[in-house]
Amino acid sequence: SGESADEVFGGYRWFHQPEVQAAKTFPWMAVFVSGAKAQVSDRFNPGITAALDLPTYIADRYSDAVAEVERAEGESDHEMTMRVMSHLHLTRFVRMLLERKDRISMAVGLEVRVPFCDHRLVEYVYNAPWSMKTFDGREKSLLRAATADLLPQSVLERTKAPYPATLDPQYTNALLQQSKELLGTDDPVFDMVDRSWLEDIIRQDPASMPLDVRNGMERVLDLSTWLDIYRPEIRL
Known part of the structure; x- marks a missing residue:
């Protein structure tokens, strides 16, 4: 599954x-x-x-x-590893998420605020030791603890919601339909992407399709759209 x-x-x-x-x-x-x-x-x-x-x-x-990451004085190897991972996440991965958020929201006339991305808060929490950030073995440990006296228990203990993924089966079905339509064409994306790889995916049961496989369909469709919009000349 x-x-x-x-x-x-x-x-x-x-x-x-x-x-x-x-x-x-x-x-x-x-x-x-x-x-x-x-x-x-x-x-x-x-x-x-x-x-x-x-x-x-x-x-x-x-x-x-x-x-790019400086080691803090007296920092253990594990703490340094987690500092590096946090730096990579903030400087590479979060940038993609924020751009996606901007594009999706502005496409429908919305402006989304992200208060936890305030640079002062990010800089402060970045320097907190990893052992403190996960003192109770859960994700978002500091945030949960800081708001424990402000939020209802149902919100405080709520499992982290996935972003930027959705588990709506209609979304997976839509991706499958678009992929089937793409396979029926001579789209230039297949000059780069293995057509048989996508053919294998569309034969899978959407109800049990792993998210990483679904993400693969997203990337191929994204690439197809990008090639159609910008029409780059690709040389190897």
Whole structure:
């Protein structure tokens, strides 16, 4: 069966998995830990994957990112690891989430506020030790504790909701339908993406489709739209 939202996005599971903490790469790309097929390289045609040498590129960018983090005085190796992961999350992953939030909200005339992204709060909490941030073994430990006397118990103990994923089955069905329509064309995306990979996905049961597989469909459809809008000339 597919993974639940809590399993995949509960507090961003990579922060709480020792295997991911030990992986020398961006935590959201350490998919070999779970065996998930979420990386772009799993969808590209083999020739493109070989020509791009993605592993070397990713390793170089990871090395550059880690070099940006200064070690605090007296900090343990584990605390440093968690500081690095927090830095990667804030400077790489959150930027994508905020841009997506802006595009989705403004497309329907809404302006969304994100008070927990206030730079003063982020800078303050960033420097808090990881042991303090997870003192009770849960996600959002500091936030829950700070608001314990302000929120109803039902809100205070509520499981973290997934973002940017939705578990609405109609959304998965819509992705499958769009993917089937795409496979019926000679879309230029198939100059890059392995067509048989997408054909295998659309034969899966949407009710039990893992989120990482569904995310793969999203990325292929995104890439198809991007190619249609910008019409880039691609040379390898």
